[in-house]
Amino acid sequence: MFDNIKEKVYEANIQLYKQGLVPLTWGNVSARVEDYIIIKPSGVEYEKMSPQDMVVLDLAGKVIDGKLKPSSDTKTHLEIYHSCSQIYSVCHTHSKYATSYAQAGIPIKAMGTTHADYFFGDIPCTRALTYDEVESDYELNTGKVIAETFKDKDWLQIPAVLVKQHGPFTWGGSADKGGLDAVENAVVLEEIAQINYQTMLINPAAVLLPDYVLNKHYYRKHGAGAYYGQKK
Amino acid sequence: MFDNIKEKVYEANIQLYKQGLVPLTWGNVSARVEDYIIIKPSGVEYEKMSPQDMVVLDLAGKVIDGKLKPSSDTKTHLEIYHSCSQIYSVCHTHSKYATSYAQAGIPIKAMGTTHADYFFGDIPCTRALTYDEVESDYELNTGKVIAETFKDKDWLQIPAVLVKQHGPFTWGGSADKGGLDAVENAVVLEEIAQINYQTMLINPAAVLLPDYVLNKHYYRKHGAGAYYGQKK
Amino acid sequence: MFDNIKEKVYEANIQLYKQGLVPLTWGNVSARVEDYIIIKPSGVEYEKMSPQDMVVLDLAGKVIDGKLKPSSDTKTHLEIYHSCSQIYSVCHTHSKYATSYAQAGIPIKAMGTTHADYFFGDIPCTRALTYDEVESDYELNTGKVIAETFKDKDWLQIPAVLVKQHGPFTWGGSADKGGLDAVENAVVLEEIAQINYQTMLINPAAVLLPDYVLNKHYYRKHGAGAYYGQKK
Amino acid sequence: MFDNIKEKVYEANIQLYKQGLVPLTWGNVSARVEDYIIIKPSGVEYEKMSPQDMVVLDLAGKVIDGKLKPSSDTKTHLEIYHSCSQIYSVCHTHSKYATSYAQAGIPIKAMGTTHADYFFGDIPCTRALTYDEVESDYELNTGKVIAETFKDKDWLQIPAVLVKQHGPFTWGGSADKGGLDAVENAVVLEEIAQINYQTMLINPAAVLLPDYVLNKHYYRKHGAGAYYGQKK
Numbered sequence: 001m002f003d004n005i006k007e008k009v010y011e012a013n014i015q016l017y018k019q020g021l022v023p024l025t026w027g028n029v030s031a032r033v034e035d036y037i038i039i040k041p042s043g044v045e046y047e048k049m050s051p052q053d054m055v056v057l058d059l060a061g062k063v064i065d066g067k068l069k070p071s072s073d074t075k076t077h078l079e080i081y082h083s084c085s086q087i088y089s090v091c092h093t094h095s096k097y098a099t100s101y102a103q104a105g106i107p108i109k110a111m112g113t114t115h116a117d118y119f120f121g122d123i124p125c126t127r128a129l130t131y132d133e134v135e136s137d138y139e140l141n142t143g144k145v146i147a148e149t150f151k152d153k154d155w156l157q158i159p160a161v162l163v164k165q166h167g168p169f170t171w172g173g174s175a176d177k178g179g180l181d182a183v184e185n186a187v188v189l190e191e192i193a194q195i196n197y198q199t200m201l202i203n204p205a206a207v208l209l210p211d212y213v214l215n216k217h218y219y220r221k222h223g224a225g226a227y228y229g230q231k232k
Numbered sequence: 233m234f235d236n237i238k239e240k241v242y243e244a245n246i247q248l249y250k251q252g253l254v255p256l257t258w259g260n261v262s263a264r265v266e267d268y269i270i271i272k273p274s275g276v277e278y279e280k281m282s283p284q285d286m287v288v289l290d291l292a293g294k295v296i297d298g299k300l301k302p303s304s305d306t307k308t309h310l311e312i313y314h315s316c317s318q319i320y321s322v323c324h325t326h327s328k329y330a331t332s333y334a335q336a337g338i339p340i341k342a343m344g345t346t347h348a349d350y351f352f353g354d355i356p357c358t359r360a361l362t363y364d365e366v367e368s369d370y371e372l373n374t375g376k377v378i379a380e381t382f383k384d385k386d387w388l389q390i391p392a393v394l395v396k397q398h399g400p401f402t403w404g405g406s407a408d409k410g411g412l413d414a415v416e417n418a419v420v421l422e423e424i425a426q427i428n429y430q431t432m433l434i435n436p437a438a439v440l441l442p443d444y445v446l447n448k449h450y451y452r453k454h455g456a457g458a459y460y461g462q463k464k
Numbered sequence: 465m466f467d468n469i470k471e472k473v474y475e476a477n478i479q480l481y482k483q484g485l486v487p488l489t490w491g492n493v494s495a496r497v498e499d500y501i502i503i504k505p506s507g508v509e510y511e512k513m514s515p516q517d518m519v520v521l522d523l524a525g526k527v528i529d530g531k532l533k534p535s536s537d538t539k540t541h542l543e544i545y546h547s548c549s550q551i552y553s554v555c556h557t558h559s560k561y562a563t564s565y566a567q568a569g570i571p572i573k574a575m576g577t578t579h580a581d582y583f584f585g586d587i588p589c590t591r592a593l594t595y596d597e598v599e600s601d602y603e604l605n606t607g608k609v610i611a612e613t614f615k616d617k618d619w620l621q622i623p624a625v626l627v628k629q630h631g632p633f634t635w636g637g638s639a640d641k642g643g644l645d646a647v648e649n650a651v652v653l654e655e656i657a658q659i660n661y662q663t664m665l666i667n668p669a670a671v672l673l674p675d676y677v678l679n680k681h682y683y684r685k686h687g688a689g690a691y692y693g694q695k696k
Numbered sequence: 697m698f699d700n701i702k703e704k705v706y707e708a709n710i711q712l713y714k715q716g717l718v719p720l721t722w723g724n725v726s727a728r729v730e731d732y733i734i735i736k737p738s739g740v741e742y743e744k745m746s747p748q749d750m751v752v753l754d755l756a757g758k759v760i761d762g763k764l765k766p767s768s769d770t771k772t773h774l775e776i777y778h779s780c781s782q783i784y785s786v787c788h789t790h791s792k793y794a795t796s797y798a799q800a801g802i803p804i805k806a807m808g809t810t811h812a813d814y815f816f817g818d819i820p821c822t823r824a825l826t827y828d829e830v831e832s833d834y835e836l837n838t839g840k841v842i843a844e845t846f847k848d849k850d851w852l853q854i855p856a857v858l859v860k861q862h863g864p865f866t867w868g869g870s871a872d873k874g875g876l877d878a879v880e881n882a883v884v885l886e887e888i889a890q891i892n893y894q895t896m897l898i899n900p901a902a903v904l905l906p907d908y909v910l911n912k913h914y915y916r917k918h919g920a921g922a923y924y925g926q927k928k
Contacts, residue, residue, distance in 0.1 A: 023419055024416065044462065069462055069463075072460045094346045096426055096430065099427050101434060102344065103344040103428070103431040104431045106435055111629065112631070114631065134445055134448045165344045167346065184488060187487055187488065195567060198561060198564035198661060199564045201661070202565060202568040203569065206567060206569060209629050210592070213598055229506050229508075229533075230533055255884075255887060273926065276925075301925075301926055304925075326810045331808060331810060332891050333898060335807045335891060336898040361909070370912055398808060398809045433897065576799040576862060577862045648720060651719055655792070658792055659795050659799060662796035666893060671801070674827075676831065692738055692768045693739030693768075694738060
């Protein structure tokens with residue numbers, strides 16, 4: 001079932017490790033196909049994992065295909081898919097600079113064009129989960145606190161969030177990339193997190209990117225007037 | 233003797249170098265089997281080392297098998313095994329961020345879920361050894377000061393320590409991994425050391441992880457109620 | 465057309481990725497031959513790119529040869545070539561330390577001989593572009609603000625600039641290297657950016673390199689009296 | 697002439713690049729044999745260099761064998777050999793953390809056992825060269841200012857120096873390693889520079905290593921009572 005997509009989702013998960021975003025078995029990527037999601041199994045070493053180990057679930061979270069348990073973060077992924085029907089991939093890492101901002105509880109401000117090329121505004125940081133939220137259904141509530149953070153934001157224009165004291169989640173809107181667009185956003189998020197960190201240490205008074213540059217760079221790559229890249 | 237375990241301990245030592253935790257000949261991993269330990273020889277280059285170079289000692293420190301001298305840190309390893317009978321592997325590195333905390337004399341506080349997934353509380357830093365402790369039996373006393381630091385702690389729930397102005401030791405409780413679990417803990421320790429360092433520079437007022445999140449993440453992966461990973 | 469140069473420009477672009485200056489499809493290198501420039505196509509993955517994908521334009525910006533769209537930064541490259549006829553290559557990256565200085569809006573001061581070996585003075589940072597400059601012809605005006613920054617400087621003696629809140633551009637004066645000299649300057653720029661960053665954190669009162677050492681090191685490698693390297 | 701040593705010196709120079717201490721053609725290693733030194737040629741790319749490119753000079757600096765010009769830093773190497781007859785190898789890099797301390801004009805203090813394993817005390821930073829010293833015979837005077845810094849120090853117990861606003865030189869006393877011991881010291885110097893940098897940012901009040909630990913660790917690896925490593 002969905003063998004072609006399993007292959008892609010497998011490859012997207014492998015990229016987490018190859019791009020240096022995670023060590024060991026950390027991180028997970030999922031992709032949505034129709035009313036199903038395909039996700040990495042929980043706690044399997046990247047070197048021992050194969051495409052057939054990917055797990056297929058319906059959007060209610062029921063395993064439809066696969067011998068292994070899905071990622072322990074599956075409910076968070078599902079809640080993100082439920083919150084925005086245009087999302088087709090979700091990625092979670094503990095990449096070091098983005099996670100540092102999450103631990104610091106501080107958003108990643110738009111301070112340069114590297115940021116503006118991918119994210120149309122600051123990367124927000126969620127509030128902390130309450131005791132009850134952690135105790136009752138932790139992974140689901142992690143998804144809900146992300147959704148709460150995005151209730152007045154456009155998910156696809158800012159495809160990343162920092163979960164406070166935890167780490168980043170990113171997502172993407174391409175139905176045919178098997179999760180690779182969410183991974184690409186995770187790569188860029190880590191890049192801009194490191195650059196902002198260094199910017200702040202060089203000049204604590206460094207100013208934000210003006211809106212007109214944010215607009216220019218974002219729309220150079222996105223939307224009807226985009227002129228970056230080749231015609232599809 | 234113990235050829236199978238020598239192979240594993242060899243591989244665990246090689247991982248120190250491959251994972252970037254140490255340059256040159258630095259670092260050492262041992263594993264316990266029954267009443268013996270198998271440990272890396274002292275000062276042998278990783279590229280020239282073979283599984284048969286691993287040294288077997290009894291728990292009193294007598295070499296039982298092997299042509300080479302064991303690691304100069306052997307007595308520290310032995311003292312850790314003596315202090316907690318559930319420990320089956322010990323690893324010592326000078327990984328850069330963990331060693332920086334050791335030199336700073338400051339524990340690595342639990343500030344995020346990355347930490348909580350592996351360590352149930354702060355990673356403590358020992359006191360400095362006294363002149364007499366250094367002069368009389370340095371490596372043994374390094375083990376004793378680690379044991380002193382853990383006299384009211386659970387070794388297996390916090391499988392790492394910073395020896396002041398020296399560097400980290402980690403350990404593990406798996407009898408069948410030939411030291412790889414201690415190495416995994418060393419990888420994660422370095423990861424959280426770097427993340428905490430960056431967190432502190434981003435926001436010196438960043439707060440500790442609430443106990444209920446520490447509990448949730450730790451017990452998601454450890455103990456009877458764990459649901460991370462696949463069934464064994 | 466210019467197949468030999470396309471091969472070189474391709475290789476120079478590939479070096480951006482291999483040297484760790486950029487992830488994904490970021491960055492671009494061009495080279496000038498007679499009254500033409502050869503430049504990377506826009507938004508093509510490094511692993512899928514071939515020498516034949518390089519795009520040839522005349523100096524007015526008209527595509528002369530190539531099936532793909534040229535880099536979206538092409539007008540900035542052209543404006544640099546127009547501003548200094550001795551320039552034969554241009555390179556743009558978002559390398560992490562140089563971009564951090566660009567975001568901080570702070571020049572990279574000459575603080576050591578590593579800097580003086582390649583750059584005869586501080587690496588300047590441009591002013592920010594105005595709203596009108598961004599809206600009217602962004603990439604062209606990026607070139608113009610670079611030219612404005614160099615109106616009293618020698619382009620070839622300081623072959624690098626930081627575009628404020630954007631990132632670095634570098635260039636070179638060798639007609640036969642197909643862009644590799646601009647890439648080499650980008651590698652060194654990133655190196656000195658990181659070293660200056662660390663210098664500043666170690667000692668905020670660290671002093672600038674005296675002019676007589678700047679002179680010595682720069683002219684050891686450049687100009688008629690150079691004695692570094694082999695005779696050409 | 698000295699083909700065997702040329703091979704070793706070549707390999708030692710290649711290690712500079714492989715260990716990440718230098719990019720491009722930077723850095724140089726020499727070794728002494730009897731009254732000759734073998735050194736890297738000036739400005740040759742590592743990938744194009746071969747053992748036969750190594751240059752042989754007598755201790756007065758006259759080229760005895762080799763078609764290429766020796767490293768532009770040759771006179772500095774020679775002055776170090778002249779200053780201490782027990783030195784058999786010299787290495788110069790612009791490694792990033794050590795160079796940052798050189799630019800900051802601040803010695804690398806002994807703050808941990810990683811330092812004490814290789815260096816019996818602080819790594820000193822030279823004074824700046826005067827205008828006359830730079831103008832008259834720069835590379836020779838760089839050697840002389842290093843010698844001045846070591847006039848009351850033991851070269852072999854502290855085999856490294858920071859040349860102010862320039863970078864590190866290291867050396868070694870092994871007649872048979874073809875420069876590899878000086879490279880090893882350069883690797884360790886960079887390691888302790890980074891660890892000290894991070895220590896200082898974690899805790900600006902971190903204290904120096906007590907002398908009795910410095911003694912213990914240094915003499916565990918050096919001198920008649922050493923017990924680290926295998927018997928020679």
